Amino acid sequence: MELKKATYGIVGLGIMGGSFAKSIRQNILSQAGSTGKVLVCNRSTACLSQAKSEGVADETYTSDKVSEMLPLCDVVFVCLYPHATIDFMKEHREHFKSGAIVTDISGVKGIFEKSMPEILRPDVDFIIGHPMAGGEKEGYANSNAKFFINHNYILCPSSFNKSENLDFMRSLVAEMGFTRITETTCDTHDYKIGFTSQLCHVIASALVESAEDPEITAFGGGSFEDLTRIAMINAPLWTELFISNKEKLVAHIENFEKQMEKFKKYIIEENTEGLKETLTHTREQRLKMGSIRTIAK
Numbered sequence: 001m002e003l004k005k006a007t008y009g010i011v012g013l014g015i016m017g018g019s020f021a022k023s024i025r026q027n028i029l030s031q032a033g034s035t036g037k038v039l040v041c042n043r044s045t046a047c048l049s050q051a052k053s054e055g056v057a058d059e060t061y062t063s064d065k066v067s068e069m070l071p072l073c074d075v076v077f078v079c080l081y082p083h084a085t086i087d088f089m090k091e092h093r094e095h096f097k098s099g100a101i102v103t104d105i106s107g108v109k110g111i112f113e114k115s116m117p118e119i120l121r122p123d124v125d126f127i128i129g130h131p132m133a134g135g136e137k138e139g140y141a142n143s144n145a146k147f148f149i150n151h152n153y154i155l156c157p158s159s160f161n162k163s164e165n166l167d168f169m170r171s172l173v174a175e176m177g178f179t180r181i182t183e184t185t186c187d188t189h190d191y192k193i194g195f196t197s198q199l200c201h202v203i204a205s206a207l208v209e210s211a212e213d214p215e216i217t218a219f220g221g222g223s224f225e226d227l228t229r230i231a232m233i234n235a236p237l238w239t240e241l242f243i244s245n246k247e248k249l250v251a252h253i254e255n256f257e258k259q260m261e262k263f264k265k266y267i268i269e270e271n272t273e274g275l276k277e278t279l280t281h282t283r284e285q286r287l288k289m290g291s292i293r294t295i296a297k
Contacts, residue, residue, distance in 0.1 A: 001074055001168060003175055004034040009073030011066065011088065013042035013051060016105050016134055017079035018143025021056050023176040026145045039073060041066045047140035070095040075103075075172070081240055082106040089119045089126070098123045101165050105131055107193060108244040109156050109186035117160055125165045128156040128186060130193070131178070136232045149177035154193075156186045194248040201238055202253060204231040 008024050010017045021038050029036050037058040042048055048060035061069040070076065070092055078085045085104050096102060102124060104112060109128050116126045133151040135142055153173040157166055170181055184192075207224075208231045217224060242249055266274040 003028050003036070003168075003172055004031045005036050006074040007037045007039065007072055009069055009076040010038065010040045010057075010079060011076060012079035013040050013047045013140050014079060015138055015140070015143045016131070017042075017077065018047065018051065018056075018140040019134070019145060019147050020077050020079065020176075021051060022143060022145040023148055025056050027177065028172075028175050039069050041069050042140075050140060067092060067095045070100075071097050073097055073100060075101045075168075078102060078104050080104075081237055082108050082111055082244055083240065086111065086115050086119070089116070093119060093121060096121065096124045101125050101127060101168060103127045103129045103169065105129065107197060107241045109189045111244060113156070113158065113186040116158070120160065125160070125162050126158075127161055127165060127169050128158060129169065129173075130154040130156075130189065131173070133178075136229065138234060146177075148173075150179045151177070152180045152182055153178040154182045154184065154189060156189055157183055158186075190245050191248050194245050195252050198238075198241060198245060198249050199252040199256060201230050201233060202242070202249070203256065204228045205233060207231070 008021075010021045013021065017040070021040055024036075025038055028034070029038065038056065039059045039061065040048060040051055040057040041061040041063060043063045045062060048057070048062070051057040052060050059069070074097065076096065078088055080088055082104075085106060089102070103126065106112070107130065109130070112126070112128050116128075120126055131148065131151070131153050133147045135144070135147060155166070155169060173181060204227060208228050262278070263275075265271070266278065
């Protein structure tokens, strides 16, 4: 199956589903000789009309008509919340095209590793994936194909995946602009994302909640703004992510609490040497960590 000749289905046309649709249209189906299509499905109809009028989608389907869309799709991106993705896979098990590749975008993976072998038909391949990109604002109106450029895509290959389908996914995400593909286990994914993403959202939210003066941002110089950008949060989604990964996330929170207690103790005791030593070590550690992102040129 060639990328530019495949039919792509997007289930859930929010910020991520819309970005996938736009990226596939701009980066893959704009190539010479392309015969592929983008089919989209969503509960509300306003974004469907917009996607069709913009030329992003070839055909649109409301949620009650998704069983008509799925048999036409070679590749399906299910852009729903984690448990809604599992429910969708169960409900539409018999509707997928034989040989289809189906993938998710969720921020937790262990639940899929446990459930998919029992749900999937043997002729449908579910590839567990997580695009590390997006924006703070929700909805199709805020989607953008450029979100993916120079970002990281995590794949969690499973024993039930076909090697040729994994190769297809690697090529697909690379064409969409992702410059780094990280392959790992679901358990490792949930542990590390629990730290680099979920813990950060907890900290940002706690920092905002700790503010006793709502006008305090008048004294901001950028630090507060940088630390709390991600606190403008999708509450239902992140509630589900936190609870779905609670064991790993709580362990990270407890480790963070220990560090906060150490800083508090040093400050109370006016332990300048302890603070200097810790802050010096912090700087060295952060420099070693670097970044997974590259600079667009």
